Amino acid sequence: MLTVKKISKAFGPTRALIDVDMEIRRGEIRGLIGENGSGKSTLASIIAGAQFADSGSFELKGKPYAPRNMVGAQNHGVSMIIQEMGTIPGITVAANIFTGRLEEFTRFGFINMKAINRRAAELLQEIGAGDIHPETLINRLNFEERKIVEIARAMVANPDLLIVDETTTALAQRGRELLYRLIRRLHEENKSVLFISHDLHELMSICDTITVLRDGIVIDTLEKEEISVDRMRSLMVGRELSGSYFRSDYDGSYSDEVVLEAKRVTSGILEEFNLELHKGEILGVGGLSDCGMHELGRVLFGIDKPITGSVTLKKNNVQVKDPHVATKNNMAYVSKERDREAIILNASIKENVVLPSHRQLRKVLGLITRRSETNLTNKQIETLRIKCRNGKQICNELSGGNKQKVVFAKWLGKESDILILDCPTRGIDVGVKAAMYKLMTELKAQGKSIVMISEELPELIGMSDRILLLKNGRLQAELRRSPDISEKQIIQYII
Numbered sequence: 001m002l003t004v005k006k007i008s009k010a011f012g013p014t015r016a017l018i019d020v021d022m023e024i025r026r027g028e029i030r031g032l033i034g035e036n037g038s039g040k041s042t043l044a045s046i047i048a049g050a051q052f053a054d055s056g057s058f059e060l061k062g063k064p065y066a067p068r069n070m071v072g073a074q075n076h077g078v079s080m081i082i083q084e085m086g087t088i089p090g091i092t093v094a095a096n097i098f099t100g101r102l103e104e105f106t107r108f109g110f111i112n113m114k115a116i117n118r119r120a121a122e123l124l125q126e127i128g129a130g131d132i133h134p135e136t137l138i139n140r141l142n143f144e145e146r147k148i149v150e151i152a153r154a155m156v157a158n159p160d161l162l163i164v165d166e167t168t169t170a171l172a173q174r175g176r177e178l179l180y181r182l183i184r185r186l187h188e189e190n191k192s193v194l195f196i197s198h199d200l201h202e203l204m205s206i207c208d209t210i211t212v213l214r215d216g217i218v219i220d221t222l223e224k225e226e227i228s229v230d231r232m233r234s235l236m237v238g239r240e241l242s243g244s245y246f247r248s249d250y251d252g253s254y255s256d257e258v259v260l261e262a263k264r265v266t267s268g269i270l271e272e273f274n275l276e277l278h279k280g281e282i283l284g285v286g287g288l289s290d291c292g293m294h295e296l297g298r299v300l301f302g303i304d305k306p307i308t309g310s311v312t313l314k315k316n317n318v319q320v321k322d323p324h325v326a327t328k329n330n331m332a333y334v335s336k337e338r339d340r341e342a343i344i345l346n347a348s349i350k351e352n353v354v355l356p357s358h359r360q361l362r363k364v365l366g367l368i369t370r371r372s373e374t375n376l377t378n379k380q381i382e383t384l385r386i387k388c389r390n391g392k393q394i395c396n397e398l399s400g401g402n403k404q405k406v407v408f409a410k411w412l413g414k415e416s417d418i419l420i421l422d423c424p425t426r427g428i429d430v431g432v433k434a435a436m437y438k439l440m441t442e443l444k445a446q447g448k449s450i451v452m453i454s455e456e457l458p459e460l461i462g463m464s465d466r467i468l469l470l471k472n473g474r475l476q477a478e479l480r481r482s483p484d485i486s487e488k489q490i491i492q493y494i495i
């Protein structure tokens, strides 16, 4: 289907891709893996016409292929679902699906909205998302639904090669299944898929072959029978990673002291929800994406005001009315939607990292020294292995996973006592995931408290002292840390 010949790409001094060669066959589902910043998105976006290579060339279906933009690529049969949020706010679902293709529905200067809506409805139906209405304003949809709209957009031109850049981490179970079905369908139609993910188990179950990138270089391509989680891990990081990276202790102990309490909170889908977070506790919160767990995170940090009920900091009996109160009381929040809520993309890593830490950095005289800012930033870049030129680099230029690390760094630097983490390891590669889990364990040992909202069951089981499972805005079960908890058991409660 596609031959990639000696593709190279540099951003200033950063060499993102170096002489990449690759061949994807018809009907093949190819995985593409590598650590954060290894060049996966760059390669994908060049194939999909969103960026240009400095050198090298492509052949598609045996003919030279050099897309000038994404619509051009689509017309040749190549579509991509991009890693970051790719919908355009302020317009409808249908208009999003047909961005760049409106002229197909235009006659004598008039856009035939009816036809667009009809076609969009058909398309959504086809991919199994018939419940999303084409005329809805995109802003009304949640994170997952918007990602599904992007999937629909990628399917508009009936692609021969579909590129999926870390889409599943933005999707919960329903969306994932929708995407897996689509991928299987393409495979059956003898079309090809390039699938990027950090979830090695998912890759194993979906892909026929897997290509490994490290620092912009193709390290190897594994055939089906060579694929194993350990093999992928060691090829990606260039060394053996051994053992499990979750907590190894199972006593699940924490102090009796309650630090944060939510009482009869009603907000969004949440109904009369109660929660107690203890000092030194990692409290896992799990469920399907629309179970209310993301709302819970927002309410706990004061972003959303509950209709009834309250969230209280126990040490001083202060109500968390808004994020300002929260940050003043050493609370931190990592949002699932990092580009919208968690990071300032046009600012540097340093500016983002020091933003919430100003009080800590302020010296006796009330001055923040440049040096202490730089030291803090460098410390975080090192601990989390943020791949960048230096702390002055603008966050927009970082790879997806490295942006997520900046979000984490921002709140760690502040030395927060209570951390509300909503899908904290989304899009993070295996090596750094291990580092983040270790950090969380250390924070716990220091007596800090963490609410970890997660869609990843192994992470919930592996890290939590207690797990709250939600369904339709209500508590379904509370599980205590134990080596006996299984994913199957959890799924029973949340579906």
Ligand SMILES: Nc1ncnc2c1ncn2[C@@H]1O[C@H](COP(=O)(O)OP(=O)(O)OP(=O)(O)O)[C@@H](O)[C@H]1O
Pocket: 011, 014, 015, 016, 034, 035, 036, 037, 038, 039, 040, 041, 042, 043, 083, 387, 388, 396, 397, 398, 399, 400, 401, 402, 427, 429
């Ligand atoms: N516009 C840009 N300006 C400067 N550097 C860039 C730009 N886009 C990407 N890079 C750099 O190129 C390298 C590869 O980035 P890329 O986004 O392809 O990584 P990735 O493998 O997709 O990582 P992730 O798993 O985190 O998504 C990184 O070092 C990144 O900082």
Ligand SMILES: [Mg+2]
Pocket: 040, 041, 042, 083, 399, 400, 401
């Ligand atoms: Mg990427």
